[in-house]
Amino acid sequence: MSIESYKPGLENVIACETSISYLDVEHEEIVIRGYDLIDLAKKLSYVDVIGLLLDGRLPSADEREGIERALSEQDELPEAIYTILGSLPASTHPMDALRTGVSALSGFDPDLLVSSIEANRRRALRLLAQVPQIVANSYHIGRGEGAVKPRPDLSFVANGLYMITKRIPTAAEERYYNQVLMVYCEHELPNSTFAARVIASTQSDMYGALTGAVASLKGPLHGGANEAVMNMLLEAQTVEGFERLIRVKLANKEKIMGFGHRVYMRKSDPRALLMKEALKEMVEASGDDRLYRMCVVGEEIVREEKGLFPNLDYYAAPVMHLLGIPVELFTPVFFAARVVGLAAHVTEQLAHNRLFRPRVFYTGPRGYHV
Numbered sequence: 001m002s003i004e005s006y007k008p009g010l011e012n013v014i015a016c017e018t019s020i021s022y023l024d025v026e027h028e029e030i031v032i033r034g035y036d037l038i039d040l041a042k043k044l045s046y047v048d049v050i051g052l053l054l055d056g057r058l059p060s061a062d063e064r065e066g067i068e069r070a071l072s073e074q075d076e077l078p079e080a081i082y083t084i085l086g087s088l089p090a091s092t093h094p095m096d097a098l099r100t101g102v103s104a105l106s107g108f109d110p111d112l113l114v115s116s117i118e119a120n121r122r123r124a125l126r127l128l129a130q131v132p133q134i135v136a137n138s139y140h141i142g143r144g145e146g147a148v149k150p151r152p153d154l155s156f157v158a159n160g161l162y163m164i165t166k167r168i169p170t171a172a173e174e175r176y177y178n179q180v181l182m183v184y185c186e187h188e189l190p191n192s193t194f195a196a197r198v199i200a201s202t203q204s205d206m207y208g209a210l211t212g213a214v215a216s217l218k219g220p221l222h223g224g225a226n227e228a229v230m231n232m233l234l235e236a237q238t239v240e241g242f243e244r245l246i247r248v249k250l251a252n253k254e255k256i257m258g259f260g261h262r263v264y265m266r267k268s269d270p271r272a273l274l275m276k277e278a279l280k281e282m283v284e285a286s287g288d289d290r291l292y293r294m295c296v297v298g299e300e301i302v303r304e305e306k307g308l309f310p311n312l313d314y315y316a317a318p319v320m321h322l323l324g325i326p327v328e329l330f331t332p333v334f335f336a337a338r339v340v341g342l343a344a345h346v347t348e349q350l351a352h353n354r355l356f357r358p359r360v361f362y363t364g365p366r367g368y369h370v
């Protein structure tokens with residue numbers, strides 16, 4: 001076998017066909033079923049994008065209402081899931097609790113043995129409705145506090161933030177949280193989506209595929225980077241402190257979390273630019289622009305020293321912080337937003353399946369005998 005085609009990390013390898021999304025780096029556009037993600041994020045609700053990703057077209061006003069209603073009808077998290085979350089040690093990482101919760105949901109699926117496109121759509125909506133509750137309540141329960149259930153008088157988006165912060169969001173907070181969900185909703189074939197598609201390709205199910213995706217997303221090279229960014233900002237506290245911290249890390253040849261990207265490489269991530277705008281607006285409204293100035297200084301230093309640009313996580317982290325989301329929940333929120341993209345990919349994989357089974361470049365010994 002020739003090793004000509006061997007690419008460690010599969011960089012630039014086309015691994016599947018999809019009509020869901022595409023990163024058009026040249027034109028700085030994230031294409032989601034034909035639309036520009038940033039345009040969608042500025043103008044529409046996350047619930048519209050649920051329709052777009054699951055059904056392939058933007059919903060009408062009636063259809064959007066139908067999706068919102070379906071989400072609220074299915075948002076009753078089984079009591080047993082609360083019991084499972086409550087039995088985890090307090091030291092459990094929220095992404096591990098989330099992985100356990102998503103996995104445990106499979107047994108409660110009323111469509112358990114059905115793998116049709118329609119059953120997967122219902123499954124996706126159930127997961128979209130229930131994952132935000134696992135996210136918020138694994139955190140509260142882990143701290144010995146009571147669970148917070150969604151309120152029927154709040155929108156799907158507002159409920160996601162309310163259950164985390166225990167505060168009804170203002171209209172502005174709901175708008176920024178909507179943008180956070182939008183920028184995280186779908187991004188072509190990152191490690192977690194690939195993991196989900198690889199699992200689905202054995203004709204396994206949506207729960208297994210999404211459980212694998214949570215595990216993938218936890219890593220700091222992927223979803224875990226948003227928490228790492230916020231921890232740096234909190235540690236540094238001031239603009240001068242952040243400048244010092246970044247310079248020390250660069251001098252020590254450490255990676256700076258929130259910078260670089262396998263696909264964008266040395267170009268801007270369009271989602272980071274949108275989150276930067278949101279952060280600017282938020283600090284202007286609050287009258288304290290320190291966090292924004294810290295981020296801008298960090299961005300300038302890393303660009304000058306390494307020629308690298310921020311990825312989404314760099315600016316989404318401070319936005320989530322200002323929305324009152326605890327740092328430990330940044331990556332779980334990323335997953336809650338990504339459920340829709342993952343569900344679309346798993347459904348597509350199952351509908352046009354080809355088992356993933358690549359080969360290796362063997363570097364071990366041969367010819368041994370016992």
Ligand SMILES: CC(=O)SCCNC(=O)CCNC(=O)[C@H](O)C(C)(C)COP(=O)(O)OP(=O)(O)OC[C@H]1O[C@@H](n2cnc3c(N)ncnc32)[C@H](O)[C@@H]1OP(=O)(O)O
Binds near residue numbers: 190256259
């Ligand atoms: C939503 C998301 O999941 S976005 C990704 C979030 N992850 C992060 O922010 C973690 C920090 N970034 C990184 O580790 C990387 O940029 C990745 C993992 C995202 C992409 O990595 P790869 O495509 O494998 O690039 P790779 O790590 O080989 O980097 C290429 C070069 O840029 C450097 N580089 C890349 N990212 C960074 C960084 N964040 N800080 C410092 N240097 C970096 C590497 O050291 C390497 O330099 P070299 O050629 O001199 O050795």
Ligand SMILES: O=C([O-])CC(=O)C(=O)O
Binds near residue numbers: 262
């Ligand atoms: O595309 C990637 O590799 C990672 C990423 O930005 C995402 O999942 O949003």
